[in-house]
Amino acid sequence: MSGISRRRFLAASVAGCAATTLAGPKKALASGTFSGYPDGMGVLVDLTRCVGCRSCEAACNKEQKLPAPGRPFDDMSVFDETFHGGKQKRRPDENAYTVVNRYNPEGGAPVYRKVQCNHCNEPACLSSCFVNAYTKTPEGAVIYNSKVCVGCRTCMVACPYQVPAYSYSSSLDPVIKKCIFCYDTRLKKGLPPACVEICPQEALTFGKRKELIKIGHQRIETHPGRYVERLYGEKELGGTSWMYLAPVAFDQVGFDPSPGNEPIINNVKDFLGTVPMVLAIWPAMFTGFHLLAKKHKGHDEHEHDAEQQHGEEGEEQ
Amino acid sequence: MKSLISWGVKPVDSHVNGKTDKPWTFKQKLFLGLTPGQYLGQALRNPFNWILGIIFAIGLPLIAYRYFFGLGAVTHASNDYPWGLFLGFGLFVMVPLSASGFLLGTAVEIFGRHDFEPIERLALLNGLLGYFFAVVYLLIDLGQPWRLPYPMFVSFGPAAVLFLVAWHVATYLSVQVAEVSVSFFEWVGWLGGKRFIRRIAIGLTVAGIILSTLHQGALGALFNYAPGKVHPLWYSSFQWIHFFCSAIPAGLCMVIVVSTIIKKTMAWRCDSNFSDNLDRCTLGLAKGASMGLITYLAIKLIAIAHDNEWGYLATGWGAWFLLEMAVGVVLPIILFAYAIRHEAVKVARLGAMITVAGIALNRLNTALIAFNWQLYQEIPHVFEAIIALTIFAIYIVVYRFLLYRLPILYSWKALPEEALAAKAVRPAPVRTTTSPAGAMYRKID
Structure with missing residues (x-):
């Protein structure tokens, strides 16, 4: 015994x-926080300059060899489209990595906002992926390896900007579809992404992220009253490579006004930290x-003498 | 089955056919000692089998349809709601309801509560099947299910919560297979295997506690990736403790619910050790569950206070949350208190059913209903619901198949050791010379 x-x-x-x-x-x-690669590139989106011409959507479609859209890119009626009882505007999906939406802030001119992957410094998609399909490249892009993706779609749950989309219609090779900063065809060679290159309004500025932060703050300073004093993406959720300047409060143009400055992974660090302890x-x-x-x-079932x-x-x- | 027994048919419960004194063959064991004709007859007489048949007739082709035409064809899973019913129900509900295995394992093996032994094997099997079918649901839901082993062998994302879930569920499944295999070894008559498992039982049980703590919690921590999407009342930075804590009453109550169904529909398979002790065990489980529920209620309130979410209680979502808490947690606590005080087993059973439903509602709320609360409400596709139901029906069939055969609800009557020894010497089929046979049989352990 x-x-x-x-x-x-x-x-x-x-x-x-x-x-x-x-x-x-x-x-x-x-452990530790990561605030981005020092020479990472980014894009500054100036909503005051965007006129909603949708040429960035067309350029993205061509560059990424996406299927032809249901409505042509010069059809502006898409701005009136809403979904799910008016609760949602257009969002990036498997056929469009970027979309432009129109907002009508109270008592002001319409504001157009381009939506695409913001290429976070500490991406939630990357940190939630259990097969490490995502990579944040030194150039600043968040890219995705479809060869190892199992299709659990946790990245879609995790992304605070609701960006990754899934090709649900495919039965044999469904994969995540999202903006990759034109990494393979352009960014790797130091070229700006297709949407930036085509923008006729210079609403999109391509450059080193740390330079763009300076430019953003300069614009706010030199044009008092034109912008709200916030460079969205500088600090939000750990910072993003794509950053926004807006003429009105950000919640009026579809942004989460207070996402906090902690990257998403900080929410699970406490739990991950307890694992070795347990x-x-x-x-x-x-x-x-x-x-x-x-x-x-x-102890045993038997009687002992x-x-x-x-x-x-x-x-x- | 009941009527067959009344005609004198005795289902297999030992290696030797009591009537002819011959060992049962494997085939005879599979047919419970009935002739194939008798077996088919009892199966066809059971109206529940016809219901299952209808579910399979519709559901199985739909599952094939899902693999041919993709998830988009059978679900409303969208870019905003990546997880639908398959994970919302199949993973997030099935796993807490399967906490029973590690709970009863802990009670019996670790804390030495041998008074729960009559129900321990049922709890272990309930755990194993729940996890197994959670994985089946996962195989339906994953975009590329054939890549399920990738996080183990191909590409590692070790800092992800889901990586932990994958590894722990996989390891825990093997632990549970080992734990349940004791019954299987008795059934096939391989005592060496049984002895080996008994020897490592403590190790298996402790491994079970570790793995369960972590992955029950990890399922909660998955939602910490979506702080802006889950409604604050269902979200907490201590989410993993909420999920782990509520899994305790969920697992215990699931055993009560399953044993109640068994008592009603499968009494012929239960031996006196099971049926005579069931009421006592049920009240014991109810005690455990009520302590789990009270703790859960307390930490839920702490979470609201911690994040200062009292304001949300006055909204529509708050009413829904309060309803979940009142019906799913407070009501069972009251019922259990009454049941334990008055030894009212039926009340405890009612409380257990409500608890199971309450925890299921909590998981569905977190994963689907209160998810994207600022966006819009997703309603699952009808095909999605049918497939989820079909998998659940397969779960019931497998559950019943094993309960009918393996010594879960009854003790396997082993041959006396002398006979075993004789068997080893003379490999020819043994005729037990001792009589009356039954008196000589005893439970080996």
């Missing part, structure tokens, strides 16, 4: 240690409970 219990204890300890060593190192990566502490704790619970009690029990207690003390 005592032999078995010792063996069981050892087995439990070994199992626990094995679990700790096997699983421990994999999880302990949740792995390390639980085996000893519960094996200890087991030993405490069985002391002075016959007094002598055996006496011997067992003696052994354990």
Whole structure:
């Protein structure tokens, strides 16, 4: 009896240690914050300059070889489209990596806002992906490897900007579809993305992210009254490569006005931090409970005679 | 089945056919000792099988349809609602209801509460099947299910919560297979395997506690990725503790619910050790569940206070939240208190059913209903609901298949050791010379 219990204890300890060593190192990566690659590129979107011509949508469609749109790119009636009972405007999907929406702020001229992946410094999609399909490149782009994607769609749940889309219609090779900053065809070679290049209004400015931050603040300073004093994306959710200047409060043009400055991964760091603790502490704790619970009690289902029990207690003390 | 027993048919519960003194063959064991004709007859007489048949007739082609035409053809899963009913129900509801395995394992093996032993095997099986079918739901929902082993072998995203879920569910499934295999080894008569598992039982159980703590919690932590999307009342920075804590009453109550159904529909398969102890065990489980529920209620209130969300309680969402709490948590606490005080087992069973529904509602609220609360409400596609129901029906069929056969609800009557030894010496089919046979059989353990 005592032999078995010792063996069981050892087995439990070994199992626990094995679990700790096997699983421990994999999880302990949740530390530090990353504020972007020093020479990462970005785009400054100036909503005061955008006139809603949709040429960026057309350029993106051509560059990324996406299917022809349902309505042509010069059809401005798409700005009146709403979905789900008027609660939602157009959003990027598997056929369009960027869309422009029109907002009508109270008592002002319409404001057009371009939506695409903002290429976060600490992307939620990247940190939530369990097969590491996403990469934040030193150039600033958040790119995606469809070869390893399992299709769990956690990145879509995690993205605070609701950007990644999924090709639900495909049965054999459904993948995530999102803006990749024209990484393969342009950014890698130092060229601006197609949408920036085509923009006739210079509403989109391509450059190093740290330069764009300066430019953004300069514009706010040199044109008092033209902008609200906020460079959206400079700090929001850990910062993004694409940043916005707007003439009206950001919640009036479809932004979350207070997403906080913490990147999404900080929300799960507490939990990830407890994982090695549980792995390390639980085996000893519960094996200890087991030993405490069985002391002075016959453990097995069988009845023991007094002598055996006496011997067992003696052994354990 | 009941009528067959009244005619004197005795379902297999040992290696040896009591009437002919011959060992059962594997095929006979599969047919429960009935002739194929008898077996088919009892299956066809059961109206529930006809309902299952109808579900399969509609649902199985739909599952094939999903694989040929993609998720878009059968679900309303969209770019805003990436997770629909398959994960909302199949993963987030099935997993907490399957916490029973590690809970009863802990009670019996770790804390030495051997008075729960009659129901331990049922709890272990309930855990195993719940997890297994959560994975089946996952295989329906994943865009590329054939890549399910990728996080294990191909590409690693170790800092992701889902990575943890994947690894822990996979490891825990193997732990549970090992735990339940004891019954299987008894059934096929391989005692070496059984002895081996008994020897590592403590290790398995402790591994089960670790893995359960972490992945029950991790399912909650998944929603910490979406702070702006889940309604604040269902979101907390301590989400993982909420999910883990509520899994405790959920798992215990699921055992009560399943055992109640068994008592009503499968009494012939239960031996006296199970049926005579069921009421006592039910009240014991109810005690555990009520403590879990009270703790859960407390941490829910703490979460509201911590994030100062009292204002939301006055809104429509707040009313829905309060309803979930009142019906799914407070009402069962009251019912359990009454049941334990008055030893009213039926009240405890009612409380357990409500708890299971309440926790299921909580998970559906978090994953679907209060998700994207500022956007719009997604209604699952009718095909999606039918497929979810079909998988659940397969779960019931597998559950019943195993309960009919493996010694879960009854004790396997083993041969006396002498006979076993004799069997080892003489490999020829053994005729037990001792009589009356039943008196000599005892539970080996």
